[in-house]
Every structure is written in structure tokens, then in C-alpha cells.
Amino acid sequence: MSTAADTSLSHTLWSVWSWFAIGSTLLLGFPVLCVLFVVTAPFDRRRYVTGRAFRLIGVTATWLAPAWDFGVEGDLPEDKPRRTVCVSNHCSAADPFLLSYLPWEMKWLSKTSNFKIPFVGWMLRMAGDVEVVRGDSDSAKSAMARCRTWLERGVPVMIFPEGTRSKEGELLPFKEGAFRLAIESGADILPMAVCGTCTALAKHDWRLHRTQARVRVGEPIATDGLTLDDVDALKAHARDVIEELRGQLRRSAPAS
Numbered sequence: 001m002s003t004a005a006d007t008s009l010s011h012t013l014w015s016v017w018s019w020f021a022i023g024s025t026l027l028l029g030f031p032v033l034c035v036l037f038v039v040t041a042p043f044d045r046r047r048y049v050t051g052r053a054f055r056l057i058g059v060t061a062t063w064l065a066p067a068w069d070f071g072v073e074g075d076l077p078e079d080k081p082r083r084t085v086c087v088s089n090h091c092s093a094a095d096p097f098l099l100s101y102l103p104w105e106m107k108w109l110s111k112t113s114n115f116k117i118p119f120v121g122w123m124l125r126m127a128g129d130v131e132v133v134r135g136d137s138d139s140a141k142s143a144m145a146r147c148r149t150w151l152e153r154g155v156p157v158m159i160f161p162e163g164t165r166s167k168e169g170e171l172l173p174f175k176e177g178a179f180r181l182a183i184e185s186g187a188d189i190l191p192m193a194v195c196g197t198c199t200a201l202a203k204h205d206w207r208l209h210r211t212q213a214r215v216r217v218g219e220p221i222a223t224d225g226l227t228l229d230d231v232d233a234l235k236a237h238a239r240d241v242i243e244e245l246r247g248q249l250r251r252s253a254p255a256s
């Protein structure tokens with residue numbers, strides 16, 4: 001009984017420390033991001049500097065969290081994505097931290113509640129991320145228009161096609177927005193998969209759990225010549241690729 005209690009107390013203590021480290025990193029990074037935003041805003045139309053700095057702040061935060069071992073597995077595209085819609089499965093609120101390990105900037109489609117978090121929401125806006133109200137068609141149209149603007153500027157956008165986190169790590173049905181956007185914009189689809197984050201920060205549990213999580217990136221899928229009649233086929237193809245990438249991650253790290 002005492003061993004179980006000691007383990008639970010230890011878990012709670014390093015979870016508290018991890019949240020303190022993550023929060024402190026974000027707070028310390030905020031003024032840095034503000035300065036970068038003011039200095040680069042007049043000429044950095046792609047918000048590359050502030051966006052990349054924000055992702056690296058997230059990476060730094062995970063380095064200080066003793067529970068998490070995050071990283072990238074496998075080969076990456078030879079050229080950094082530009083006019084590209086990046087899509088991934090979504091297991092946990094820890095997914096953005098893991099995906100920030102990828103060595104390129106991308107603008108995220110994120111629910112409006114994230115933009116209401118003090119400091120975090122302000123940083124999301126300075127980074128150029130895109131706000132959307134779930135279930136609001138007008139908000140969705142406005143968000144997609146904003147995503148198209150970033151794609152036209154040669155900046156990738158990141159969308160979770162499931163629309164929400166899965167409870168047990170299972171792959172939920174894909175919504176069509178990301179694939180319609182890619183076809184209408186003439187952008188590539190870049191499928192990616194995450195594995196291990198489901199236990200890193202479980203839904204409805206504030207405690208962080210020890211885990212090794214990895215992201216794996218597939219080959220770009222071109223949309224040249226496709227029309228909106230091909231949305232379902234493109235969506236199914238991307239889903240199949242993500243399933244295969246998840247399988248590769250599980251085979252290489254079965255403990256995660």
C-alpha cells in the first residue's frame with residue numbers, strides 16, 4: 001500500500017514540476033515573442049520568425065518536462081513544405097508540442113478556446129495561427145479563407161482532420177475541410193502520424209504521464225488535376241497513409 005502511495009505522490013510531484021516548467025517557459029518566452037513580432041512584423045508577411053520562435057518555445061518546454069521523451073522518427077521531405085496542407089491524427093493536447101519538433105514552420109487551425117488562454121492565445125495570434133469556432137459554419141469559412149492566404153504566401157497549414165482528440169488513440173472519421181482546401185488551393189497534402197501522446201496527457205487528467213512519443217512524416221500527396229469530386233478519394237488515401245505511418249511507429253516503439 002505504501003509503495004503505491006509513494007508512486008502516486010511521486011507522479012503528482014513531477015507532474016506539478018512539469019506544469020511549472022512548461023508554464024514558466026511560456027511566460028518567459030512571451031516577452032521574447034512580443035519583441036520579435038514588433039521587430040519583424042513590417043517585413044515578415046509569412047510570420048515565419050514569430051511562428052518558428054513560438055514552436056521552439058514549445059519544444060523547450062517539453063525538454064524541461066521529465067515525463068516526456070518526444071522526437072521525430074524516419075525520413076523527412078527533402079524540401080521543406082511550402083504550399084502544403086499538413087494533416088495528422090490527434091490523440092492528445094500534447095500533440096502540438098510533439099509536432100513542433102518538425103523543422104519547419106506551419107500555421108495551425110485551432111479551436112477558439114485556445115485563443116482565450118492568457119499568454120498562450122496572444123502567442124497564437126502573434127504566430128499567425130488560425131482561429132475557428134467549432135460548429136460555426138461562418139467561422140469555418142473565414143478560417144479556411146485565412147488558411148488559403150497562408151498557402152498563397154508559401155506557408156504550410158496544419159489541420160487535424162478528425163476535428164477533435166480521440167479518447168483511446170483510435171483514428172476517428174476524417175472531416176473534408178483540409179482536403180477541400182488543398183484541392184481548391186492547388187496545395188499538396190502532407191500526411192503525418194503521432195504515436196505515444198495519448199498517454200502523455202490523457203483527456204480529463206491534469207497529470208502528465210511518462211511516455212516516449214514520436215511523429216513520422218509520409219510522402220506529399222499532389223492534388224494537381226483533382227476537383228472537388230475527388231475530395232472523398234483524397235481523404236481516404238490520406239487516412240490510409242496515416243494508418244500505415246501509425247503502424248510503423250507502433251512497430252518501432254511498441255511500448256508507446
